[in-house]
Amino acid sequence: MSWKTEKLYLTNIKGVKAAAVSCGLKEDNKLDLALIVLDKPAKATAMFTRNTVKAAPVIVSKKHLEKYGLVQAIIINSGQANACTGGRGIKDAEFMAEEVAKRVGIEKELVFVASTGKIGAYLEKEKIAYGIELAYKNLSENSGESIAEAIMTTDTFPKISGAKRGDAVISGVAKGAGMIHPNMATMLAFIGTNVKLGSEELKRVLKKSVDKSFHQISVDGCSSTNDTVLLFSTGEVLDKTFQKGLDMVAQDLAKMIARDGEGAKKLIEVIVEKARSLKEAKVIARSVVVSNLVKAAIAGGDDNWGRVLASIGQTEYSFDLNKIELYIGDHLVFAKNEPLGYNSQEVKNYLKGNEVRIRIILNEGRYSAISWGCDLTEEYVKINAYYRT
Structure with a gap:
């Protein structure tokens, strides 16, 4: 039996309840706060932005996880990033x-905090407190879709994915459309499973999965201040093939983020084959x-393959142009x-x-990698020119 991807919610995991509410951080009464609560503490690990400018929730959640390596509640707000806001x-x-710990009846270090939105604005605490109270009162097992909606900013659709193998379940939600150039991961992603995993194993499988999913996407080359990927395990089912299922879910969410790049019309998939090392394949x-230049050409439907060669030529790796084969879709456009x-x-x-799929066959070794991005349109400029106004 193999893993099969399907649309699963975090609340499809036994013992997980959630709620999404509007507390006034966004206009037009849009959902802007999500609360996820587990019946009991679950083993957890996370990866965060490597940007020197780290948002407050990144600092706090990292500290909380370091104490116990457990999570029992996750609180997420959108609209205000709580970044560059000092003490x-x-x-x-x-x-x-x-506020969450008080209502759930747990230690605050079991609460994972995440925020997304505009940088440099202080959180509106009264609204947040109201939202937490309202969300706690509305916790249920039927809030999966709304959780994904509540964490959106410039996203145009909620990002939800999952996989099943027998009784084993993996489900996740993510958000991201701009400031996407993972140096950890440029977005928020929350993935849960009922598969039993040890603390060190959790860390290992998450890093491997992020390296081939969220680390391989880019929208605009800008790393965020709030990047977070959280993985938790309620530990009820044994499954030795968990890594494969996690990779499927993580890559599915990563592709959704790339597809939903601000102003984007096209998903770009770049496959590099026969490189000398995995790192070389990923970098290229x-x-x-x-x-x-590549993104703009694809936006305009221009078959300017020279821009592809120029982009790989400015990496740290050397290669022999006499060996390279370059495909756009199924069309071989450059060789020898x-x-x-x-x-x-x-x-x-x-x-x-x-x-749009681009294949670059280096014919130098045996390693391959895939990366995902999107085209660059005028709409991207409009969105980001007026983001704060």
């Missing part, structure tokens, strides 16, 4: 944890999805250090689709 920001993040793949006489119009027609 007050730390106190406000702790306040969120304390990411260099293409990061290139603004020469342009090929392909049908340009057919390639341009292919580029009109909402998914």
Whole structure:
């Protein structure tokens, strides 16, 4: 029996309840606060941004996890990132944890805090406190979809994924559309499972999964201050193939984020094959999805494959152009250090689709990697020119 992906909610895990509410952090009464509560503490691990500018909830949640390595409640607000807010920001993040802990009846270190939204604005504590009270009163096993909606900022759709194998369940939600260039991960993601995992095993499987999913996406080359990926395990079911299921869920969520890049119309998938090392394959793949010139060409439907070669040529790795084969979709456009006489119009027609695949075969070794990104449109500039106004 193999893992099968399907739309599963965190509340599909036994003992998990959740609620999403509007507490006034966003306009138009949009959902802006999510609370997830477990019946008992679960083993947990997380990876956070490596950006030197870290938001208060990142600092607080990291400290909380370091005490017990357990989580029993997760509180997330959108609309205000609580980043670059100094000592007050730390106190406000702790306040969120304390408000949840008081209602659930647990230690505050068992509460994981996350925030997303505009940088440099203090949290509106009265609204947050109201939202936590309201969410606690509305906890249920039927709030999976609304949790994903409540953590959205410029996202255009909720990001939910899951996988099952027998009684084993993995489910996750994520948000992210802008400031996507993971150096850990540029977004928020919360993944839960009922599979039994030890503390060190949790850390190991999460790192392996993030390295081939969230670390391999980019929208705009900008790493966030609030990056967080949390993985928790309620430990009820044994499954020796958990890594495969986790990889499927993480990659599914990562592709949703790349597809939903601010203003984007097209998902870009870059596959690098036959590299000398896994690191080389990953770096080269990411260099293409990061290139603004490549992204703009794809937005315009321009089969400018030279930009792809130029982007991989500025990495730290050398390669032999005489060995490289470059495909756009199924069309071989460059090989043996020469342009090929392909049908340009057919390639341009292919580029009109909402998914574009680029294959780069280096013919230097045996390693492969995939990276995901999106096209660069005028809408991206509009969204970010007026984000705070």
